[in-house]
Each structure stands twice: as C-alpha cells, then as structure tokens.
Amino acid sequence: xxxxxxxxxxxxxxxxxxxxxxxxxxxxxxxxxxxxxxxxxxxxxxxxxxxxxxxxxxxxxxxxxxxxxxxxxxxxxxxxxxxxxxxxxx
Numbered sequence: 117x118x119x120x121x122x123x124x125x126x127x128x129x130x131x132x133x134x135x136x137x138x139x140x141x142x143x144x145x146x147x148x149x150x151x152x153x154x155x156x157x158x159x160x161x162x163x164x165x166x167x168x169x170x171x172x173x174x175x176x177x178x179x180x181x182x183x184x185x186x187x188x189x190x191x192x193x194x195x196x197x198x199x200x201x202x203x204x205x206x
Contacts, residue, residue: 152193162200169194 117125119141127137148166151158157167173189197205 160198162198164198164201165196167194167196168192 123134123137123141126132126141127134130137130140132140148158152166152168155168157165159165169192171190171192174187176185176187177183178185
C-alpha cells in the first residue's frame with residue numbers, strides 16, 4: 117500500500133473526502149515527526165510506540181576499496197508494535 121492508497125482507504129472508512137483524509141494523514145505524520153525531533157516518544161495504545169534511537173560513531177569499511185572510513189553518530193526512528201497489533205497479525 118502506498119500513500120495515495122492509504123488516503124483512499126482512510127476516506128472510505130471515515131466517510132470523508134480524500135482531501136480531508138490527506139490533510140488528516142499529513143497532520144498525523146507531522147505530529148509524529150515533530151515529537152521525535154524533540155527526542156520524545158509517541159505511544160498509540162494498542163498500535164505501538166515510536167521512539168528515537170541513537171547510533172554511536174564507528175569505523176566502517178568502503179566496500180569498493182576496503183579502506184577504513186569514519187561513520188558519524190546519528191539518530192534513527194524506531195517502532196515497537198503494541199500488543200493489539202501483534203495479536204492482529206498472529
């Protein structure tokens with residue numbers, strides 16, 4: 117499923133226009149992004165938790181040359197599925 121298919125699904129399930137569904141989806145994704153940017157986590161009970169993970173700086177290898185390179189520290193988004201989502205899949 118891609119973004120436009122998700123918007124279509126939201127519009128049909130909530131009985132709203134595609135425009136309103138698109139706006140709602142953008143607002144939701146914006147809220148998740150801004151919360152993670154602040155370093156906080158966001159929990160949707162039954163669905164899961166979005167949080168920020170940190171990767172420390174490390175030494176890697178260039179696969180083409182085998183030369184050692186420094187990989188800088190970074191942050192990444194993490195998602196842990198909630199119990200209701202896990203139960204729905206199994």
